[in-house]
Amino acid sequence: MAKKLYEDMLFKMITEKSRERLLEFLAALPPETDRNFELYLTKMAQKIPDINGLLTEVLEKPPVTGEEKADLIAFACFFALNIYYRHKRDITKVHDIIEKYRHRFSHHPMFPHVLSLYYRSTGSSKDLKTALDYAQQAAQLMPGNPGVQHSLAEALINLMDEGEIEKSEANLNRAEEAINKAIMLEATYPKFYSTRGRLLALKGMFKEAREAVEQAIDMEDSTAHDYPIRYSGYQDILGKIRQMEFSRQVDKKLAEAEGKINKARQETEEQLKQFRVQNLEFLGLFAAIISFTVGSIQFVSRLTFEQGVILLLIFTGSLLYIYSGLSIVLHGRAYLSRTIIVLALALILFFVSLAFKGVLVK
Structure with a gap:
């Protein structure tokens, strides 16, 4: 029932994008620790083009209500803007928003999750380690939130993928535990499966990895305005998996050739x-x-x-x-x-x- 209510309000916003409709939608959101808080804001950012202007307006001039309620609505706008610009790959804008409102929203339990998502998207090796630190903080604050568990898994996978931490059994198991928990809590979110695919590739299970990413593509909403960006991201992951598989095959053949050369050298000696x-x-x-x-x-x-x-x-x-x-x-x-x-x-x-x-x- 609650899901249909939010979908109806979201439809009204699509047909009538106004401050009143946005405030109605934001006021009805569940607590920020609830997974649906992030999901509903993500859908809004995906389905309503140019919603950033209205979100910025409400963020800077929240409604005159109780202080706590006004803070929650303002934080929801802050959170949604981060989603909007991150999906647009405008990382500079995400950085500016975070720095501008860091002190205002740092007391929110969801704030470490926001920081983890930002630092994970900058492309810096140093920031990847910072993203892991914030992901671990968020997981401690919200262990039952699948989005937070996914963020922890992705932070670990990124660091192993970049060679910043070892692809040890302990690190692989930590990432696997987090992504499995995320999927167990929410089995319908496409990106969780692409992240599982990346993890399977790190473990050398390339066929299963490709199947997981293809499952994520099939589950995506092709009507979302950022679908082309998401699809392109999945294709990038598939390309990297194929590259890893080819590299593994080449390394295997080189090792076999080196073994034969060593054996021939020993026999000659x-x-x-x-x-x-x-x-x-x-x-x-x-x-x-x-x-x-x-x-x-x-x-x-x-x-x-x-x-x-x-x-x-x-x-x-x-x-x-x-x-x-x-x-x-x-x-x-x-x-x-x-x-x-x-x-x-x-x-x-x-x-x-x-x-x-x-x-x-x-």
């Missing part, structure tokens, strides 16, 4: 290491062969045939023994079976040389 080890192994074996050959020639030339055979067996066993030791030093346990075979051959040659020597002695 390992191959080079093995190559160097093999070179050292061959070099050591070659040096041993040269030493063996030279030593054999020098000693065998002075000995009998039998003594030469024994010496050659001993030299060959020593060569194999040195090769097995070098293999352990260079490869560790990698070629243990091969090293054991070579070492066994060296021992066999030693025993054969000893046995052959024993036969000669007999």
